[in-house]
Amino acid sequence: MAARFLEALFRNYYRGASLDVPEIERREVGYLAPDGVMVRHRSFKSAEELKSFCVERPPLGLYYSAALYERPDERDMDAKGWLGADLVFDIDGDHLDTPSCRGMELLNYRCLEDAREEALKLLDALRNELGLEGLPVYSGHRGFHVHVRSDEVRGLDAGERRRLVDFLVGRNLDLSKLEARVGRRVVKLYAEEPLGSLARLMRGLDDGSYSIRIDEVVTTDVHRLIRAPGSLNNKTGFAAIPLSYSDLDRDAESIVERALAFRKGEVSVRLKEPVGEVLGLEIGREEAVVPTYIAIYLYLQGKAELQIEGGRDVRGRRSYGG
Known part of the structure; x- marks a missing residue:
């Protein structure tokens, strides 16, 4: 009975949902079925077609590939025809070693505040150090995702993404001269002229305390599925919502309030x-x-x-x- 009640709520939500899946015809779509089985290698021609599917068969969770493919519904990964992938970051409070997040079971606003601060640091570093614009999304649970969808990053292979991650988390950096490669562009950052968030990076590296804490596997995996913005989180029933920079400046409680899909009753x-x-x-x-x-x-x-x-x-x- 409870499962049917939940299905009805999810179906009603998706009738009015706005699903943010850019270039959907090139994305692999996956979903968590009501019985808990993960289904992958689906493709849809439009967001409206995907929305109709979600109304007809409401998924517990909905995901799409960071990668673009020639044949996204192929089950053989080598046969999909990889065309490139967005750069995606995942900041999860469950992975933060802070007093508010350590040992956390149920979501609390204090831990989500810590995750929000990490997301702001990441966006700052992407913009001011690498010249990349990130699109923040509240995951609907304990953290935030950041999508970078520019053509400049889509061709990066797993090794190049690993080097970018090393740069962002402050691993193996030469303090006298910092540089990172973004596609064909080399970004050079000099210690004697720290600008923007580089000043923050330099201070942290000097005392060994600085790191942007991200789930590194998510960023380096060129075939990763990520939760679809606009969809419901299967662990909370809250919506994963795209955010602006000013939205992310608000406190965690305000962000969760916006993500509540079932306010009535x-x-x-x-x-x-x-x-x-x-x-x-x-x-x-x-x-x-x-x-x-x-x-x-x-x-x-x-x-x-x-x-x-x-x-x-x-x-x-x-x-x-x-």
């Missing part, structure tokens, strides 16, 4: 274990009536069962807050 839940505070809401009872987005989040996290009868949530006295 309340749902009864039975907790499988104590959860305490969830996104600023203290839940102090085994059975509670909570906002729909909290109920879906706890269900997808495996922390609660939805109390659903006849396809509708079981209402009761408001019981969250201790």
Whole structure:
């Protein structure tokens, strides 16, 4: 019953969703089916065709390839005809060794703030050190993605992407002269004239404390699938939303507020274990009536069962807050 309730919510969301998949006809599309099976090597001719598919068969998660292919639906990777790939970065609070993120199970705003700061540092470094414009996206969970879609980076192979990653995380750099290759362009940065975020880089390298903390495997993998902006996150039920630079300057709570797909109503839940505070809401009872987005989040996290009868949530006295 809960699965059908969730499917109905997801279907209704996708009816009004705007899916951001540029050059979709050249992208491999993958999705997480309701039974938890990952399906890959699909292709769609347009965003509208993809949207219709999501309404008809609502996926738990939706992904597309950073790479462009001649034949994106080929199952044999060598037969796809690789045409290049966007440069994609993933910053996940789960990978940050900060007091707010260390040992984190459920999402909290403090850890997401740490991830937001890393995303800002990355965007700053891409723009001011490498002359690249990144497009930030809130992942709908614990972190942020940054897409660079310029032709200049699409031809970079895995080794060249690895060297870019080394540069951004401050690995194996000569402090007297820094340079990085972006396609055919060599970017030279001199220690005696630090500009923009290079000054930040130099200070950090001097005391050994600086690093932009990214999931390096995501950036170096030229066949990577990344969550589609505009789609729902299968771990939270929140939307992955594209952000502007000014959006990213807002606090984490404001960003999550924009990503809430299911704002209306309340749902009864039975907790499988104590959860305490969830996104600023203290839940102090085994059975509670909570906002729909909290109920879906706890269900997808495996922390609660939805109390659903006849396809509708079981209402009761408001019981969250201790």
